[in-house]
Amino acid sequence: MNPILLALIFFAVLGGVLGFLLALFDKKMKVQEDPRIKEVTELLPGANCGGCGYAGCGGLACAIVEGKAPITKCAAVSDENCNKIAAIMGIEAGNRQKMRALVLCSGAKSCSVQKYDYIGINDCVAAAKLHGGSRLCPNGCIGLGTCIRSCKFDAISVKDGVAVVNPRKCIGCGACVVSCPKHLIKLIPASAKYWVACNSPDKGVVVREYCDAGCIACGLCRRNCPNDAIIKQGFLEEIDYSKCVNCGICAEKCPRGVIRSKNGKPRVNPTLKKEENNEKI
Amino acid sequence: MTITELLLLCFSAILAENFIFVKFMGVCPFLGVSGRIDTALSMGMAVTFVMTVASAATCSVYNFVLVPFELEYLETIAFIIIIASLVQLIEMFMKKAFPPLYKALGIYLPLITTNCAVLGVALLNVQNEYNMLQSVMYGFFAALGFTFALFVFAGVRQRLELASPPKSFEGVPLSLVAAGLIAMAFSGFQGINLGGSGFFPFSLS
Numbered sequence: 001m002n003p004i005l006l007a008l009i010f011f012a013v014l015g016g017v018l019g020f021l022l023a024l025f026d027k028k029m030k031v032q033e034d035p036r037i038k039e040v041t042e043l044l045p046g047a048n049c050g051g052c053g054y055a056g057c058g059g060l061a062c063a064i065v066e067g068k069a070p071i072t073k074c075a076a077v078s079d080e081n082c083n084k085i086a087a088i089m090g091i092e093a094g095n096r097q098k099m100r101a102l103v104l105c106s107g108a109k110s111c112s113v114q115k116y117d118y119i120g121i122n123d124c125v126a127a128a129k130l131h132g133g134s135r136l137c138p139n140g141c142i143g144l145g146t147c148i149r150s151c152k153f154d155a156i157s158v159k160d161g162v163a164v165v166n167p168r169k170c171i172g173c174g175a176c177v178v179s180c181p182k183h184l185i186k187l188i189p190a191s192a193k194y195w196v197a198c199n200s201p202d203k204g205v206v207v208r209e210y211c212d213a214g215c216i217a218c219g220l221c222r223r224n225c226p227n228d229a230i231i232k233q234g235f236l237e238e239i240d241y242s243k244c245v246n247c248g249i250c251a252e253k254c255p256r257g258v259i260r261s262k263n264g265k266p267r268v269n270p271t272l273k274k275e276e277n278n279e280k281i
Numbered sequence: 282m283t284i285t286e287l288l289l290l291c292f293s294a295i296l297a298e299n300f301i302f303v304k305f306m307g308v309c310p311f312l313g314v315s316g317r318i319d320t321a322l323s324m325g326m327a328v329t330f331v332m333t334v335a336s337a338a339t340c341s342v343y344n345f346v347l348v349p350f351e352l353e354y355l356e357t358i359a360f361i362i363i364i365a366s367l368v369q370l371i372e373m374f375m376k377k378a379f380p381p382l383y384k385a386l387g388i389y390l391p392l393i394t395t396n397c398a399v400l401g402v403a404l405l406n407v408q409n410e411y412n413m414l415q416s417v418m419y420g421f422f423a424a425l426g427f428t429f430a431l432f433v434f435a436g437v438r439q440r441l442e443l444a445s446p447p448k449s450f451e452g453v454p455l456s457l458v459a460a461g462l463i464a465m466a467f468s469g470f471q472g473i474n475l476g477g478s479g480f481f482p483f484s485l486s
Contacts, residue, residue, distance in 0.1 A: 003351075010352055016361065018366040025370050029377040122445040149442075 020128040036065045036088055043085050045076040049152035051173025051271065075099060075172040085172040099172035101165045105141035105184050106197040106258060109161035111212035114136060128181040137210035141184055144208045150179035167262060197260045201234030215258045221250035287418060294419050297428035300398050302430055302467035307398030311431060321435035325428025327389035332402050335364045336420025339403035342414055360403045368394040398427060434460060
């Protein structure tokens with residue numbers, strides 16, 4: 001037989017048989033799946049950041065459809081898509097507050113005291129196991145970037161030993177909050193302009209020894225706040241964002257530049273001498 | 282075909298003829314999914330499954346259809362079609378019959394439909410003139426070798442994650458260097474003379 005014809009027949013038969021089998025399997029092996037899962041998955045951002053605690057966007061979509069997770073669980077989804085998901089599920093989306101992550105430490109290498117030089121695995125969790133990291137302050141940022149690796153949106157960088165979140169890139173998924181061994185990262189409302197960039201509940205005297213940029217709970221911000229939005233927690237001031245009106249008085253009054261603003265650069269405090277502290281140790 | 286020969290075939294498929302480190306096939310998933318040990322193992326499982334089934338299918342098509350009709354020159358394109366639709370069929374079947382297995386292998390199954398390692402094992406079976414049993418064994422153990430390579434490399438990469446190399450070496454460059462070093466180590470298995478005889482058939486030449 002003509003070899004060209006034979007080859008043609010062979011592929012026609014092969015293609016036909018396989019195509020038939022595929023069609024048959026598609027009919028016979030159809031699995032009944034909630035069509036909403038697919039729709040919701042398509043509306044979710046698809047970054048698979050894991051900030052919601054589920055295995056990727058598909059996992060969250062399953063949980064939403066099964067009613068195990070609230071629609072607002074995903075921080076990255078746009079309002080428009082969130083409303084669409086709500087429409088698919090037939091429920092109200094409710095109020096969703098956009099959040100963003102912040103690192104509650106401003107103790108740059110130049111203004112904080114180190115206990116020792118860390119030479120080891122380049123990871124905060126590992127460093128935290130060696131006497132809580134190289135920084136003298138037990139609550140400070142270790143700065144080895146475990147949060148950077150957890151961030152799927154490339155929003156975190158380490159500047160002068162302290163992790164910094166880029167507010168333009170952060171979508172508030174909260175993956176970094178979980179990753180930080182020092183629990184330094186917090187979510188605040190995206191509209192908030194001011195925050196206390198310190199997480200040390202130690203007394204003022206102790207904080208002064210650690211770091212030039214730590215909160216000493218002097219209370220100047222608290223007393224000057226027109227809305228009583230600042231609360232003292234231990235020896236640390238905290239802003240209550242339900243009351244804060246973003247007036248900025250606290251940031252002006254803070255003598256140590258701990259209250260930072262969205263666009264403001266960290267203030268380096270000239271009054272304290274880090275060099276002296278280092279010699280003491 | 283004795284048991285010893287079959288064992289030799291299996292052994293060499295895993296180590297001396299390791300698909301990734303010696304034959305350089307399937308390097309794409311090797312670099313792609315070796316970031317974490319658990320994904321590497323899932324991928325390995327999927328590849329093992331597909332390669333074993335694909336060896337059996339392609340071997341029978343080759344011997345019972347292509348050879349009688351003297352169409353051996355069409356093996357490559359025929360194998361591609363067979364493997365691609367076979368994986369689709371298996372995927373649909375698994376989704377229905379074994380949902381937990383389907384979940385475990387997940388996205389890895391469709392990923393390897395057009396993998397060169399899977400096509401490679403089918404073509405090698407033909408090239409080496411293996412019979413049905415040998416083909417299936419070769420496919421299975423070559424895939425085990427693939428899984429082994431992926432597992433070893435995932436372990437290495439997890440350690441590299443935490444290292445602090447020079448900036449220009451971070452990520453892929455360092456991975457490639459590490460892969461090269463492992464490949465060199467595997468080339469040591471080439472020195473083993475697989476033609477030995479007796480109770481312990483491997484002798485160092």
